[in-house]
Every structure is written in structure tokens, then in C-alpha cells.
Amino acid sequence: MAIIAExxxxxxxxxLFGLAWFGxxxxxxxxxxxxxxxxxxxxxxxxxxxxxxxxxNAVVYGFVMEYMVPLAIPLLxxxxxxxxxxxxxxxxxxxxxxxxxxxxxxxILGLYLIDLGEAGPEVAGVFASGYIGGTMNFVAVAQAxxxxxxxxxxxxxxxxxxxxxxxxxxxxxxxxxxxRRWLPSPIMDNADPTANADQVAESGSKMKLTHIxxxxxxxxxxxxxxxxxxxxxxxxxxxILFVTGFAIILANSxxxxxxxxxxxxxxxxxxxxxxxxxIGLSTNVTSFIDSALxxxxxxxxxxxxxxxxxxxxxxxxxxxxxxALVGSAAALVGPGPxxxxxSSRGWKTLVMPGIMCxxxxxxxxxxxxxxxxxxxx
Amino acid sequence: xxxxxxxxxxxLxxxLFALAWFGxxxxxxxxxxxxxxxxxxxxxxxxxxxxxxxxxxxxxxxFVGGTLVPLAIPLLxxxxxxxxxxxxxxxxxxxxCLASMATVxxxxxxxxxxxxxxxxxKVAGVYSGAWIGGMVNFLAVxxxxxxxxxxxxxxxxxxxxxxxxxxxMLLAIPSVRWITNRIPSALFGDEIVEGDPLLxxxxxxxxxxxxxxxxxxxxxxxxxxxxxxxxxxxxxxxxYSILFITILTILVANLFPTxxxxxxxxxxxxxxxxxxxxxxAGASTDATSFLGSALxxxxxxxxxxxxxxxxxxxxxxxxxxxxxxAIVASGAALVGPAVxxxxATxxxxxDLVTPAIMCxxxxxxxxxxxxxxxxxxxx
Numbered sequence: 231m232a233i234i235a236e237x238x239x240x241x242x243x244x245x246l247f248g249l250a251w252f253g254x255x256x257x258x259x260x261x262x263x264x265x266x267x268x269x270x271x272x273x274x275x276x277x278x279x280x281x282x283x284x285x286x287n288a289v290v291y292g293f294v295m296e297y298m299v300p301l302a303i304p305l306l307x308x309x310x311x312x313x314x315x316x317x318x319x320x321x322x323x324x325x326x327x328x329x330x331x332x333x334x335x336x337x338i339l340g341l342y343l344i345d346l347g348e349a350g351p352e353v354a355g356v357f358a359s360g361y362i363g364g365t366m367n368f369v370a371v372a373q374a375x376x377x378x379x380x381x382x383x384x385x386x387x388x389x390x391x392x393x394x395x396x397x398x399x400x401x402x403x404x405x406x407x408x409x410r411r412w413l414p415s416p417i418m419d420n421a422d423p424t425a426n427a428d429q430v431a432e433s434g435s436k437m438k439l440t441h442i443x444x445x446x447x448x449x450x451x452x453x454x455x456x457x458x459x460x461x462x463x464x465x466x467x468x469x470i471l472f473v474t475g476f477a478i479i480l481a482n483s484x485x486x487x488x489x490x491x492x493x494x495x496x497x498x499x500x501x502x503x504x505x506x507x508x509i510g511l512s513t514n515v516t517s518f519i520d521s522a523l524x525x526x527x528x529x530x531x532x533x534x535x536x537x538x539x540x541x542x543x544x545x546x547x548x549x550x551x552x553x554a555l556v557g558s559a560a561a562l563v564g565p566g567p568x569x570x571x572x573s574s575r576g577w578k579t580l581v582m583p584g585i586m587c588x589x590x591x592x593x594x595x596x597x598x599x600x601x602x603x604x605x606x607x
Numbered sequence: 608x609x610x611x612x613x614x615x616x617x618x619l620x621x622x623l624f625a626l627a628w629f630g631x632x633x634x635x636x637x638x639x640x641x642x643x644x645x646x647x648x649x650x651x652x653x654x655x656x657x658x659x660x661x662x663x664x665x666x667x668x669x670f671v672g673g674t675l676v677p678l679a680i681p682l683l684x685x686x687x688x689x690x691x692x693x694x695x696x697x698x699x700x701x702x703x704c705l706a707s708m709a710t711v712x713x714x715x716x717x718x719x720x721x722x723x724x725x726x727x728x729k730v731a732g733v734y735s736g737a738w739i740g741g742m743v744n745f746l747a748v749x750x751x752x753x754x755x756x757x758x759x760x761x762x763x764x765x766x767x768x769x770x771x772x773x774x775x776m777l778l779a780i781p782s783v784r785w786i787t788n789r790i791p792s793a794l795f796g797d798e799i800v801e802g803d804p805l806l807x808x809x810x811x812x813x814x815x816x817x818x819x820x821x822x823x824x825x826x827x828x829x830x831x832x833x834x835x836x837x838x839x840x841x842x843x844x845x846x847y848s849i850l851f852i853t854i855l856t857i858l859v860a861n862l863f864p865t866x867x868x869x870x871x872x873x874x875x876x877x878x879x880x881x882x883x884x885x886x887x888a889g890a891s892t893d894a895t896s897f898l899g900s901a902l903x904x905x906x907x908x909x910x911x912x913x914x915x916x917x918x919x920x921x922x923x924x925x926x927x928x929x930x931x932x933a934i935v936a937s938g939a940a941l942v943g944p945a946v947x948x949x950x951a952t953x954x955x956x957x958d959l960v961t962p963a964i965m966c967x968x969x970x971x972x973x974x975x976x977x978x979x980x981x982x983x984x985x986x
Contacts, residue, residue, distance in 0.1 A: 239674055240836060244829035251822035258819060297616060437816035437872045439879055440631040447624035454617035493816045500818055 275510020740974025
């Protein structure tokens with residue numbers, strides 16, 4: 231028996247928010263920024279539950295996973311204005327699409343390299359979506375394909391470790407002179423690395439209650455409509471895809487309204503972190519220790535294959551190396567780190583395209599991941 | 608059966624947040640500022656449930672009323688640093704304490720003057736809480752004395768109207784020759800800043816949304832609530848857990864005052880939860896019983912306000928308290944810190960702005976205990 235009882239809602243909520251707090255706190259430190267707060271949230275949760283401080287199952291966790299996660303998806307997508315994305319992404323969009331195809335191909339090839347058994351198709355879909363979009367897509371696809379919770383927890387752990395390695399790789403590639411000679415890049419030659427390295431430093435949004443309640447209300451509408459609709463057609467497992475679809479339609483029908491909205495993305499992140507906490511807390515380590523190594527190597531081979539593919543295509547099609555890397559980063563590590571990568575290297579013209587492609591990844595990744603799982607199984 | 612089923616969590620969530628949104632939006636425009644968003648929330652929610660669009664009872668409502676509401680109390684009280692309050696409130700604090708007593712006397716006298724029936728003692732306690740502290744205390748006392756949602760909505764609607772009338776009276780008093788002749792004020796005659804005092808309240812504009820702060824504040828609130836519940840259950844006084852929450856929160860606020868002062872967004876989250884609760888309270892109210900007793904409670908509320916103002920002004924005349932100070936102290940009790948600060952600013956009483964805010968916050972700290980005591984005494 232755990233120290234905190236299953237039905238002690240208040241204490242369990244305190245634990246969930248405490249873990250999320252810990253995650254955001256580590257994110258604000260250099261150490262956490264290099265390792266991703268999400269990883270620490272999950273790890274903290276795993277420790278608490280496996281030392282029997284908290285239970286493995288509780289209504290509260292179920293509530294977070296069932297109701298709150300779908301709610302987060304529209305919140306994270308309200309800023310996905312497709313017209314703006316296509317207008318501002320420029321040539322990087324091409325490399326990003328190549329990179330996304332690279333991820334899909336790598337995810338499928340990886341299945342042949344590492345035998346994942348029956349879970350293979352699910353894992354391939356989930357990882358592909360994670361390495362085209364971001365964690366949000368990883369979570370959404372896992373829900374849509376009904377991934378086992380314990381497996382999910384291990385998978386997302388492996389995913390975040392490998393993401394960090396991918397980011398480090400992305401940061402090193404421009405310094406490898408062999409590659410630089412093989413793939414010439416005028417952008418890199420003209421780069422001014424001293425220029426505003428922290429241009430994209432978060433400006434911080436204001437907390438306005440009308441904005442927050444409004445955004446949550448719209449998000450609830452989207453979720454309610456999606457769940458109702460999918461229940462009618464008996465395809466409720468795909469409700470998340472409808473949520474994604476409706477959110478994108480809404481975001482693009484009144485883009486100016488949503489561009490002025492403040493704080494909705496942060497609330498979405500908060501829900502995601504609560505979800506990571508709930509996932510960590512419901513993971514029983516002993517039963518998944520074997521699959522952890524498999525998933526780690528699968529994930530790693532996916533990223534390596536992705537790089538080999540994108541760099542070969544870049545060579546063949548004569549892409550600029552900087553553009554290829556930003557496209558690849560937008561797929562692998564998402565908009566935030568990509569912008570950081572581009573601005574730290576002084577590729578000023580690529581910062582905005584990097585962000586735009588990363589957001590576009592959020593938009594498409596759910597659909598790609600779910601279709602992959604369907605096709606492979 | 609209502610159009611939206613009682614177990615449809617997502618649809619009810621939509622309604623809850625839509626009405627809270629509506630309430631906050633009303634608070635930003637001029638009609639809403641003069642009438643208070645809270646009333647609109649209550650009435651629209653009541654209209655929706657009594658026309659069977661949303662259910663009168665639902666698990667979602669219970670979740671908001673049971674689990675979320677206690678959370679709001681720590682969030683709204685984290686800034687109650689008593690040392691700062693006493694340091695910065697100055698002489699106004701004495702007048703404020705008198706004003707608080709005047710409220711209690713008003714509530715008790717009114718209770719004996721008017722026939723209020725069974726809910727009398729509860730309303731007396733809740734109103735004392737509200738017109739010493741504010742909405743937080745209204746909520747906390749109503750939970751501690753176990754008001755039903757019906758009683759809560761009626762009492763809250765009536766009190767919201769009365770609070771607005773009280774504010775108008777506070778604004779009018781400095782212009783009444785008869786009073787200014789009897790209670791002179793050294794502060795009067797300073798330049799009067801033109802403009803609607805209500806429109807200058809814009810407090811939450813500059814708050815930034817920091818996830819670490821929001822998460823931390825919620826985690827501490829949950830922990831306080833869990834601990835308070837544990838203590839209350841061990842002592843076998845479950846329905847007073849709100850009082851333990853208040854005490855624990857004030858402890859935390861005063862043990863780590865600098866940390867709590869730096870916290871951003873906690874108060875706003877507390878407001879959000881309160882507004883969600885107002886929706887739930889409105890939705891659970893049966894309109895017929897509402898109309899029956901609303902008028903009674905309105906008169907009771909007016910009665911308290913009149914007795915309060917009469918007492919405060921008499922005492923001010925007897926003890927030669929400056930009229931401006933008396934008004935600010937009375938305002939801190941009746942309409943709370945933010946609005947009182949706005950009154951003081953608009954009248955040009957610059958030295959009274961901070962004391963007004965401090966006394967108002969002190970009201971939040973003490974009012975729950977006073978309210979519950981009043982109810983206990985009258986039953």
C-alpha cells in the first residue's frame with residue numbers, strides 16, 4: 231500500500247502540481263534547459279510511486295489523462311495560422327517536409343533494425359509523430375492508438391533523452407569541417423554568431439483572466455464536439471484527431487483573434503506537465519525495465535537514420551546546409567529549440583522559418599503518426 | 608431532463624468557462640463595472656438551468672463546489688502579510704476595526720429587526736463576513752455554515768446589489784454638505800482627480816503568467832487544503848475545514864512573506880475559481896425559491912449598510928476622526944481593498960491609498976472567523 235491513499239484527491243493533486251512545478255523550475259535553470267523538464271517530472275513521478283509514496287492507480291490520474299489532455303491540444307494549436315506559416319517559412323518548408331519524410335522512413339526502417347514485437351506499429355507511429363511535431367503529438371498519437379500506459383511512460387522517457395542527444399548533434403554538425411566542405415552553405419559563411427543570441431528569449435505573456443477563460447471555453451467546445459461526433463460514429467479512439475482538426479480550422483478561420491490571445495499556450499503546457507506527472511506516477515518500473523533499452527535504441531536509430539537521409543538529400547538537391555539543419559531541427563526538436571539553434575549560430579533569416587515549420591509539424595504530426603500505425607499493423 | 612446531460616463533463620465544462628469568461632468580460636466594460644460581473648454570472652446560470660438547458664445538479668458542479676472552492680481561499684490570501692499590513696495601515700486601522708464592529712452590530716440588529724426565518728443566522732454570518740472582508744469571506748463563511756446553493760445564490764445576488772449601493776453612498780458622502788459640516792476633514796479640498804473611480808481599478812493588467820508560479824501556488828494550495836481537511840477530520844469538525852485552511856494560509860503567508868509577495872498570478876487563479884463557483888451556484892439554484900427570498904435579503908443587506916454607515920459617522924463625529932479616513936476605513940470593510948484604493952485615488956487622498964489596501968486585506972484575514980462566530984452566536 232502506498233502512503234497516500236488512492237482516494238485522497240487533495241494530496242494527490244498537491245503531488246501532481248508539485249511535480250509540474252518542479253518541472254517548470256528545472257526548465258528555468260541551465261541544467262534543466264539542457265535536459266528538458268518533462269523528463270524530470272516523469273522521473274520524479276516514477277520515484278514517488280515506485281517507492282510506494284503514491285499509488286499506481288488513482289481517479290485523479292484518470293481525470294488528467296481522459297479530460298485534461300484533449301483540452302490541452304487546442305490550447306497548444308490556437309496559434310497555428312497556416313497562412314502565416316506558409317508565408318513566413320520560405321525555403322525551409324521544403325527541407326522541413328523532406329525531414330518529415332526522413333522521420334517517417336527512419337521510423338519504418340528502425341522497425342527492421344530493432345525488433346519491438348507487437349508494439350512495433352504503435353511505437354513507430356508515436357515516435358514518428360514526436361519527431362515531426364513535438365511532445366504534444368507524441369501524447370496525442372499515443373492516446374489515439376491506445377498505447378499501454380507503462381510502455382508510454384518508458385517511450386516518452388527514451389524520446390526525451392534521445393531528443394536531447396539530437397539537439398546536441400544539431401549543434402555540433404555546423405562545426406564539423408568535413409561536412410561543411412561536403413555541403414556548402416552561404417548562410418553559414420555569412421553568419422554572425424555574436425548577433426543577438428537570445429533574441430527569442432521568452433517575452434512572457436500577461437495573465438488575463440478573460441483570455442484564459444475564453445481559451446479554455448473554446449477548447450472545451452472543441453473537445454465536447456469531437457467526443458460527441460466520434461461517439462456517434464463509434465470511432466471514439468480517434469477523438470484526438472478531430473480535436474486537432476477542429477482546433478486548426480478554428481485557428482485559421484479567425485487568425486487575428488487568436489494571434490492576440492495571451493496565456494493559452496502556457497495553460498496547455500501546464501496540462502501537459504500535469505500529464506507527465508500522472509504518467510510518471512502510474513508507471514511500475516519493474517515491468518518495463520526490459521523495453522526501456524529497446525525503445526532507447528529504436529529512438530536513437532530513428533534519429534541517426536533521419537540525419538543520414540536528410541544530409542544525403544541535401545547533397546543531392548544542393549540544399550544549403552543551414553536550411554537543411556533548421557528543417558531537420560524543426561521536425562526533431564520543435565520550434566523553440568530550433569529558433570534557439572538558428573539564432574545562436576547567427577542565421578537570422580532562418581529563425582522565423584524554423585519556428586513556423588516547427589508549428590506546422592504540430593499541425594500535421596498527429597495525422598501522420600496515426601496513419602503510420604494503421605498502415606503498419 | 609435538461610438538454611445537456613448531467614454526466615456530460617466536457618459540455619458542462621464549456622458552459623462553466625463560457626459563463627466565467629462572460630463574467631470577467633462584463634467586469635471590463637462599463638455596464639459590468641457598475642453592476643458587477645458576479646450578478647450576471649449568477650443570473651445567466653440560473654436562467655440556463657431553470658429553462659432546462661443545463662442540469663440543476665451534476666458531478667461537475669460537485670467537483671467545483673467541493674474540491675476547487677477550498678483551493679481558492681489560499682490563493683486569495685497568500686498576500687496577507689500581517690507585518691506589512693500593520694506597518695502600512697497607520698491610524699486608518701483603528702477606524703477600520705470600528706467599521707468592522709459596526710458591520711457586526713448592523714448584522715445582529717438587522718437580524719432582530721427583520722423576520723428572516725431559518726436562514727437568518729447563516730445570512731447574518733455570511734453578510735458580516737462579506738462586509739468586513741470580501742467575496743472570499745462570503746464564500747468561506749457560507750461553506751463553514753453549510754449554506755445550500757439556493758441560499759447561497761439568493762444571498763450573493765442580494766449582497767452584490769447592496770454592495771453597489773454602498774459604493775455609491777461612499778462616493779456621495781464627501782459631497783453632502785450636512786455631513787462635511789459636522790465631520791470636518793483636513794484632506795478635503797485637495798485636487799480631485801477627474802474620472803470614474805470604478806474605471807481606474809484595472810489591477811490585474813500587469814500580472815505576467817509564469818507557469819512555475821502558477822503551479823507552485825496551486826501545489827501549495829492543494830497541500831494546505833489536504834492538511835486542513837486532515838486536521839478538521841481528526842478533530843471531528845469536518846465542515847470547519849475552511850477555517851483551518853484560512854489559518855494555515857495565513858501562517859504560510861506570514862512565514863514566507865517575501866516569497867509570497869513575489870508570487871504572480873495566484874490571486875487571479877483564485878478569482879477564476881470563485882467565478883467558476885458562482886456559475887455552479889447559479890446553476891444549482893431553483894428560481895422560484897430565489898424570487899421568494901431575494902427581496903427580504905436585499906432589505907436586510909440595506910439595513911446592515913445603513914446601520915454601519917450611521918455608526919461609523921457618529922463615532923467619527925464623537926472622536927473627531929477625519930471624514931476621509933472614516934470613509935476609507937468604511938470602504939475597506941464594505942467594498943474591499945481595490946475599490947477603496949480607487950475611491951481614495953480619485954478623491955486625491957494619496958496618503959490613504961496604501962492604508963486602504965492594507966485594511967481591506969486585513970479584512971480578508973479576520974472576516975471569516977467573525978462571520979462564523981456571528982452565525983454560531985445567533986443559533
